[in-house]
Amino acid sequence: MVKSVEIAVQGALDELGTPLDQVTFVVFDLETTGGSAAEHAITEIGAVKVLGGQVVGELATLVDPGGPIPPFIAVLTGITDAMVAAAPKFASVLPSFLEFIKGATLVAHNAPFDMGFIKAACAAHGYPPPANPVVDTADLARRVLTRDEAPNCKLSTLARIFRSSTEPSHRALADARATTDVLHALLERAGSFGVHTLEELKGFVRAPTPEQRRKRHLADTVPAAPGVYVFEDEHGEALYIGKSGSLRTRVRSYFTASETRRRIREMIGIAERVRTIVCATGLEAEVRELRLIAAGKPRYNRRSRFPERAVWLKLTDEPFPRLSVVREVRDDQAAYLGPFGSGRAAEDARSALHEAIPLRRCTERLGLRPSRTACALAELGRCGAPCEGRESQAGYAVHAEAVRRAMEHDASAVYAAVQARMERLSVEQRYEEAAADRDRLAAYIRAAARMQRLWSLTRLPQLVAASPAFGGGWDIHVVRYGRLAAAGVMPRGAHPTPFVDALVATAETVRPGPGPTPAATAEETECILRWLESPGVRLVQADDGWSMPAWGAARLRGRIERAYQALRRHSEREGRPLR
Template structure:
């Protein structure tokens, strides 16, 4: 048989001949439908050589949110004389014509470009797209890089440019990351653009070899456990359709290096069928907390949460503790770590002049005051300058901010952030932003948890797929029974049966005494989902009229851009 020579088209385009445009956008938020581009930066490269750069600020046509200014350093004053996107877009489209686009978390940037094209009558770019997040997940192991953030990869590949949330700077850093990733991909016999695109999504040989592990898994809601040859649980997950979910681990769609590594070790998949999707979600959390599988990243250590406590003393102070006691003190939390709790504590100190010393202070204590007195941040009860009655006013303000109304803290820290931004001290303002977010989010979370964990018993139902009803019994924020009522059946016998067999829960101190905060939040999300009906509530289910939720909504909106551009792989459960 004569050998047949392949054509150049069959061989593909060598990566050294591909012209890449590595680009990055800065925006006023995370949604192209609601937010606008504020800066475009792009670098054109081929064969490791920079051919050109494109960089411009863009007038978004409206104010830039303060939180975004803190993140990027781009202010309203900087863009007031900048061109609008309709003026910039033609030049940018010409710059990228005939090239392969590259971006870090490319879906974010390309969505904004497509939205701008649609708004101004241009066809969306048909350029091939390479995402350095996806490529890094394919060629780097978790031992080399803990995540796929741009800053992490730039350090790993020793980029000469440090990412800083400015478009051109981040694009330059992404160029160095791209070159490092392409060099790594070469060891996988990836030498053409076509091979690069297929390589990112191709399942590994181990994934293909172990597809049979999903064969015995049913099409039911429940929990699945990947185990190794010795029976050690490697990973736990949940799904409303176990078979479909487990199958997905053996396809090209599963690109997470950590999970691909886990699949290579796994020898069996065990499953636990549950009555409802909520039961599966709760059981997953409990199993992860008990087994602590090494390939689950979240929910493994529910016992390690910490709290911010307003102590019970003649002159109370804020203390970070690991246990909630039935001592009448006010608590805020739970926090996942002490650092976040301390950020919330500093935010509260900005609004309320509580003492910050750790030594006991009694009515007879007399010692020299610290520098906080001169700064106006403490009334110095240690020197006897502030009476217990006057200090109690601050204590009550702190207690109210922690449990009922976070407005004083929000206002005080926001005012400080605004002052720092005016002075262009953005780094300090960003620190205050994170502190405020830590406090408000914790206060909103605790108020939501408390709203349900104080209820002795709550019964609710939601429509099932087959026309029946999923029924759940919740006691003090813990799921104690779950079942399915068939279509057309009378509810009373089913509800009474579930209540009779439900787990007994003993009330205790704090908002999460009966279950982990994550479990109670799962139940809250289900209760607030469309179609859920309350069958019985022993007590009242309500939130404070001036609670922290309204401030949390504003903070979450400001952080949405940062979340969308998080530069890291999706957290694993």
């Protein structure tokens, strides 16, 4: 009898997957007229094909977007309407691009943005979306680099760290070449993690870390309820604070492959426990989160840690008022605009107001008598020179009232004045100066719109509102001077009057302070406003009318944000943050 013996044979590496040196990568980048694939168009495409670390082909072309390029985008990218006038439409470029990427693995920095435009273009022109594997160099960088090595994973930062031969410049081919250099450097780093094949690369980027797997037990006792969770270290110090409508689901997600943020993965390695605070409603959880972050300032939270650092623009209370950047709102007769996130933003807003209204810019306090010689602004017609006695207090008061109105009620004059200057500078091809004015106008419009929206609620002594609760009943909140004073859930079938009366009677007593945010941080009031404006919310009681100024800045903010949307996308990808 002959006995068969099975012999185990070790497979070669190429039997386990496709070695990276045999993978054809197409690294590509797009320039667009905006940040939404549904609303905006491609203006340029650049792609680099590489195999085994060597460039084997390139594709690059400008694209006619079928409409004007916004001035904001032209300033950022340098691509103008004249440059794309003779360029092909994307409908004729797309077949060449799809042929160029056939059989390749696609690579982009912040790939969801670029792939979104490619998929939208394919759908619009009758092509199936690309089925190619996709590698995001931003995700890969977060996986292989520590925070000490790279403070962020923007393309410009990575290109500098890895000494790319091409500097990112907001032009498609240059950015694709820079991304190619970054890709090769990141693949070398990934090799030290045992990543040698395309299949290993795709799994590596999304795999949970050993620390994430080891700490999964921290979520075992977390309740399935709305509330706030606090990751704490071994000494009980808060590391990170968050909120969720389902604490158990949210906390568990930190220990899965879906959590790829480098800072949070680092935090999980330090955390030893998760403390939870169950709340009656989702809004209460959101407000409690903000208050706890402001009080504890946990090191792994980036937002909401220092509300006390807010900056305001003040129209001073004196015979000849001026605009002053301050950090404190006082109980005086002055008008305030803000809060701003930085002194630079406040300075920008002040410059926008000065462009439209001839308010004095000197810093000393002026009395009713002439005190000194006028500056050059008077000769340029930008100031009435009250310091020299050329303008009376009554005449100057007209300008001060115009500034107060621009802060609180009507943004039209400032918007029109700065817009006219931007258009003139653009015609003269003074794009950098136009961009500076763009930022100043945006700072003013955003601050005015935000403050006017806040003020609509913070001036009300009390407002009670309700929204349908999950599973029946109603979430009811009491708001006083823009601060959440009470939250509760009224059961289904309960009579509303006694429940609301009891909630109001037990609500926090709120004593308002000065200014547009008299009782809570701007962020807390904005949370409440978002809830009030959500579908299904009903007003139960209100001490006064809840309204916004008809000619306020809110009607202009949409124009500003649409123009900036693409700039934010570019700044996230390529490291040129907006102020």
